[in-house]
Amino acid sequence: MRQIDLSAVATDVAPLLLGSVLVGTDGVAVRLVEVEAYRGAEDPGSHAYRGRTARNATMFGPPGRVYVYRHLGLHHCVNVVCSPAGTATAVLLRAGEVVAGQEVAWQRRRAAGVCRAERDLARGPARLAVVLGLTLAHDGAPMTIQHSPRDRPAPEASRMRAPEAGARPLELVPADQPVTMRTGPRVGVSGRAGTDAYPWRYWIDGDPHVSAFRAGPGTS
DNA sequence: CGTAAGATTTACT
């Protein structure tokens, strides 16, 4: 099993997250198939490019926490904070496959809107946040990594978890097998930051749960 | 101080 060091730069961490499983609230777990890296002060596409604000403060904190922000007043998106405190890089979780807690996941998605296909449950960053049950209330919450198999809770134990378990740290179980990765420009990012000059979108080749690509404005 | 644009999703024409 590969070690994941979240104090590394987001572009180094992102490939390691592909194929890993993130356990969210109420037993819902998602295998990550698509992520994007954002590199703070070096990255015009990053929320942290122009310095610290109330919204992005979590990204400037220690690594291993989740940065959750609200987009267009409606949606939530989830990042994993990387790099040491003071350096604001992060990995945006864009899509995944629900591998546990399917009933809760479907319930949450139907409450938020229409969802017909299983592959659309967590296909897109805001949808991923919905199925995991993450909102602004979880901004800054710590995430723990299960680096040794004996630390991994029994599947039965996580299914029996009490509702207040949502307050406990999120868990990340690293991929036990390498995945076939592809890279390219990030989705919906405008200007030069959305071009091949910043190929910081990473996804598992051929996986149906990867979201559709959309070019940002001014990236032609 | 007012306006525009954004790491999106859904519903409607």
Place this chain on the structure above:
DNA sequence: GTAAATCTTACGA
């Protein structure tokens, strides 16, 4: 395919 929903930040007057 296009519009609407509706919050935060950036930027120009």
